[in-house]
Amino acid sequence: MKFTSRDVSALLADVEGTQDLVGHACGSSIMNGFAFTWNGTNWQGTYHPQLQMPKGEDSVSC
Amino acid sequence: MKVAVVDSGVSVDFLRQHGGPLAGAASFTLDRAARRLESRVHSREELDAWRGGSAVLDDLEDTHGHGTAVLSLLMDAGPCPPNVEWYVARVLDERMRGDSLCLLEALEWLTNDVRPDLINLSLGTVDRAFEAPLTELLWRAVRQGAVVVCAAGPVPCLPAGLGAVVTVADAKTARLLGRTDTVDHVEHAPTVRLYASGTWCERPMTSSYACALAVARVLREGCPPDWRRQAPAAHAR
Numbered sequence: 001m002k003f004t005s006r007d008v009s010a011l012l013a014d015v016e017g018t019q020d021l022v023g024h025a026c027g028s029s030i031m032n033g034f035a036f037t038w039n040g041t042n043w044q045g046t047y048h049p050q051l052q053m054p055k056g057e058d059s060v061s062c
Numbered sequence: 063m064k065v066a067v068v069d070s071g072v073s074v075d076f077l078r079q080h081g082g083p084l085a086g087a088a089s090f091t092l093d094r095a096a097r098r099l100e101s102r103v104h105s106r107e108e109l110d111a112w113r114g115g116s117a118v119l120d121d122l123e124d125t126h127g128h129g130t131a132v133l134s135l136l137m138d139a140g141p142c143p144p145n146v147e148w149y150v151a152r153v154l155d156e157r158m159r160g161d162s163l164c165l166l167e168a169l170e171w172l173t174n175d176v177r178p179d180l181i182n183l184s185l186g187t188v189d190r191a192f193e194a195p196l197t198e199l200l201w202r203a204v205r206q207g208a209v210v211v212c213a214a215g216p217v218p219c220l221p222a223g224l225g226a227v228v229t230v231a232d233a234k235t236a237r238l239l240g241r242t243d244t245v246d247h248v249e250h251a252p253t254v255r256l257y258a259s260g261t262w263c264e265r266p267m268t269s270s271y272a273c274a275l276a277v278a279r280v281l282r283e284g285c286p287p288d289w290r291r292q293a294p295a296a297h298a299r
Contacts, residue, residue, distance in 0.1 A: 003101070
């Protein structure tokens with residue numbers, strides 16, 4: 001095994017949060033029309049409205 | 063042909079029972095307290111010993127399962143060309159999380175020491191701090207002849223959408239993204255057969271698995287012409 005270790009202090013100064021990298025199988029979730037993804041510090045969401053027709057005697061299903 | 067998967071490593075049990083030998087593998091971790099990035103690059107002999115049971119390589123073992131699932135899709139999608147060499151770079155941990163710096167280091171290793179023909183990136187970040195070096199490394203891989211395939215995230219993120227990569231999504235993710243990000247290819251199947259938790263099973267399609275299916279298709283059927291990227295003049299050194 002070839003092992004190397006290098007100082008990345010200068011690079012880390014540019015980074016906010018930790019562990020920003022995620023796999024795209026379950027690093028995200030969708031709740032109530034929001035798609036969330038983990039940015040290393042917070043869950044960041046974008047709203048995607050999912051509109052549905054109400055179902056009842058005075059509505060139609062299409 | 064050299065195929066590289068940058069992910070959470072690989073289960074040695076999968077390699078022993080279902081997968082083939084690895085031609086090369088490395089792990090990349092960031093020690094934030096010490097502010098040091100550590101790389102462990104293993105030789106083919108060490109990897110053969112690991113697969114054969116006479117050595118232990120904990121740093122490569124997939125303690126989440128994501129990387130193994132991706133690799134199983136690549137290896138199980140039908141007969142491979144006979145000369146395929148597999149490379150694994152571990153950058154994600156047991157929670158399927160990691161640091162962009164490790165992705166950069168993995169791409170440095172791949173472009174300097176391996177020069178793969180195909181790279182699978184079923185991961186991403188919304189942090190754009192390292193967009194410039196990431197872009198440069200991906201164009202370097204493209205200049206070397208690689209096709210880099212990347213999974214789209216549920217919101218715009220990197221490296222998906224960059225000019226050097228082919229961005230792939232499952233149908234649901236593609237709908238979520240709408241026009242907010244570039245998607246080059248959409249896998250419409252609702253489920254996928256893969257290896258997880260020690261067995262083959264059907265799982266819901268995700269962007270990660272759609273990416274692996276796209277790479278598997280390139281491996282077996284050849285690369286669609288429009289997936290071969292041309293480095294712009296600024297990167298075509």
